[in-house]
Amino acid sequence: MLHSNLLRLVARGGPKRWMSTTTKLTSVEVNDKTGIATLTLNRPPVNSQNVQLLVDLQSSIGEIESNKSRGLILTSACSNVFSAGLDILEMYNTDEERLRTIWTELQNAWIALYGSSLPTAAAINGHAPAGGCLLATACEYRVMLPKRLIGLNETQLGIIAPKWLMSGFLNVLPQRVAERALTQGRLFTTEEALAEGLVDEIANTKEEALEKCAAFIGSFTKVNPLARSLTKLQFRAENIKEFEKIRKKDVEDFVALASRPEVQKGMGIYLENLKKKSKK
Template identity: 85%
Template sequence: MLHSNLLRLVARGSSSRLMSTATKLTTVEVNDETGIATLTMNRPPVNSQNVQLLLDLQASISEIENNKSRGLILTSAHSNVFSAGLDIFEMYNTDVERLRTVWTELQNVWIALYGTSLPTAAAINGHAPAGGCLLATACEYRVMRPNFLIGLNEAQLGIIAPKWLMSGFTNVLPKRVAERALTQGRMFTTQEAFEAGLVDEIASSKEEAVEKCAAFIGSFAKVNPLARGLTKLQFRADNIKEFEKIREKDVADFAALASSPEVQKVMGTYLENLKNKGKK
């Protein structure tokens, strides 16, 4: 954990400017005193990742890199969900080309976030299953509110998480723990995630989570940003190179699997269960 004095120092600055409102599903706000950008997802009700949200995330990450921000904090506008992952409505009862598009844009968001040289942190202010966990683990630091769930639960939907998707997960968890969690489709509570090392800190509110993320980014204030960024990318280079080699095949494999009758049936059952829950 970071020293509380540093947290207070970074938290003093509250002056900020809204940089991006053109994209409807994400906003970018830059703190003028710290130079840190907060990227907020806002696709009600649960930030499920449709093609538009994925495109907006890419545009916002690029904007933050271009405006020379000192770091990026990813969070959600919703009180109980960080991101519910890929929008199953985008994948259920649709054509193969749409499946290819959805998966390609998810790949593009991951490489933009995982491969940026900027310091990155996720203020996880709600549940983060599947693609939500993917976004969080693509960041370097994670702070999560209590009593929520995070994990890669693809196995429960009959989907196989490819190696690139697992890479952020396996970067922060011991291999044995990661393997068991992935094969079980396990969802960690906030406390379990903290104890396992999947998240770095727990915060009582979104505001505190953002402050702790800002403190993490602020800890690099006296480090040469070019040296810091290149060092980070050296750690991630092998995963990125492996991803680039297989990305086209990965899209084809996902489209074939997701369009199969077996997986479509699982998705249909899942959506029906959600519908029934909503009636109660």
């Protein structure tokens, strides 16, 4: 569900154009020289994915595609976190309808990015657990800064990662490695992620990461754009088809699981631990 009417184009002069949502939880910068768009998540302090951020993300992807950019780089305005994943506050001690809404918007954001016809890359300038990893692995290429963490740690919260969420992992990791990481809720260091193939390159700064992502997208300059996008989507078609078949059931399964008393209790403990850490 795309809400491109939330976006407006703002002329700033120079070689770049800016687009921004009315809520400013995402921003888009288009380099007029290269045609590459940089989509930045901007919900301090850790880009936790609430409903509005997920809706804004979909809107920005839709706007980039409608403006026919040559590629999309996803990154974060937060200095040490790419995205901390779903906002636990939106899932804790809430009603089933709210749970349905946030999970549906997570699905929508993932399919918008995973199913994009554009070349996509993630400049991972901070930690990327859970939903942050989901967005990064939905992209085709990943560049990460040193001493950061990435992975799907849902089992640590008592939540099960559905198959469509696993598909990004399975696109880049051997099944044995992915299975062990998912069951353990493992977070990989940057160096471990590079060794396993979860990320493609390491960069020392965000600027360098953006440059490496732009170089990846630039590698398709001499490739027919339509042929490239159709080839990409053929590789991803089976995962997308399976996702569409089960997406409604997946929402209900998530609501049933997240509503369980023991899962809610686990979320409460997790939030209390975060509060304690923030006071130190």
